[in-house]
Amino acid sequence: MKSIKSHFEIHQRFRNGILLLIILIFGLVLGLCFFPDSASSSNGFQELSEFQTEIDSLKQQAIDQKKSYTLKPFNPNFITDYKGYVLGLSTEELDRLYAYRKENKWINSVSDFKKVTGVSDSLLAKISPLFKFPDWIQNSKKTKSYKKPKYPVKSFEEKGDLNNITSIRFQEEIGVPDFIAERIIKHRNDLQGFIDDIQLKDVKGLYDHQRRKILSLYTVKTNKEIKKVNINQASVKELMEVPYFDFETALDIKDFIEENNGISDFEELGKIEGFSLEKIDRIALYLTLK
Incomplete structure (x- = not known):
């Protein structure tokens, strides 16, 4: 028994060391229990901060893009769903606009937009300065501050033939400069003769009061017979025979008509990018819808 006792007997100094080791281990275990992520939490906080910064940056970019847009x-007339969202229009206001446009009707003024959409006055005041209507609409609304001169009123029989007047007569009788008179003659020759008085509008540099004076004395009396082109069935080559269409325009019109299964109103051509409706009244002289 003595040998067994001596085998398990531990010196006082070793017992103290073992006790200290147990205390250290116990303290380490408690530390890990109470502070398991102390080291990683700082890294996690840093990553979270960087992620939040990135989100804030993306939000700011979206705000900047919205402002610039x-x-x-x-x-x-061509507000998309996204543009309507950016402008602050409600879905009901957009639906009213789309329904109006579906009837082939056009918004030509701020008051038209207000009447059709029912948008609030405050929002209208904010977005209406950005409205851009075609030049021909803007020009038609301009008023002259001066009094329009009065010209003699003549009957159709009393007027001269606009297709026979010479450059000299334009200068002497109407008072237009020589280069404007030559432009009128050249435009008449390019058209192979005027078919309607409104074609004088196409002469660059001819003022409205000069055109009115010309038409008070002259009108189209002898014009060539023209075969109108059915725009819904015409080929690109046939469309190019219209004086106002070049190859690119004829191609765009042909593609647009095929995509939309034809048109029922010439003003629908205004949906084509880059197409101006300013001359639609003169273009329609050479076209038919059926």
Whole structure:
């Protein structure tokens, strides 16, 4: 028994060391229990901060893009869903606009937009300065501050033939400069003769009061017989025979008509990018819808 006792007997100094080791281990275990992520939490906080910074940056970019987008002028006839969202229009207001346009009707003024959409006055005041209508609409609304001169009123029989007047007569009788008179003659020759008085509008540099004076004395009396082109069935080559269409325009019109299964109103051509409706009244002289 003595040998067994001596085998398990531990010196006082070793017992103290073992006790200290147990205390250290116990303290380490407690530390890990109470502070398991002390080291990683700082790293996690840093990553979270960087992620939040990135989100804030993306939000700011979206805000900047929205601001820059709303600064661009636009035609209110072609507002998309996204543009309507950016402008602050409700879905009901957009639906009313789309229904109006579906009837082949056009918004030609701020008051038209207000009447059709029912948008609030405050929002209208904010977005209406960005409305951009075609030049021909803007020009038609301009008023003259001066009094229009009065010209003699003549009957159709009393007027001369606009297709026979010479450059000299334009200069002496109407008072237009020689280069404007030559432009009128050249335009008449390019058309192979005027078929309607409104074609004088196409002469660059001819003022409205000069045109009115010409038409008070002259009108189209002898014009060539023309075969109108059915725009819904015409080929690109046939469309190019219209004086106002070049190859690119004829191609765009042909593609647009095929995509939309034809048109029922010439003003629908205004949906074609880059197509101006300013001359639609003269273009229609050479076209038919059926």
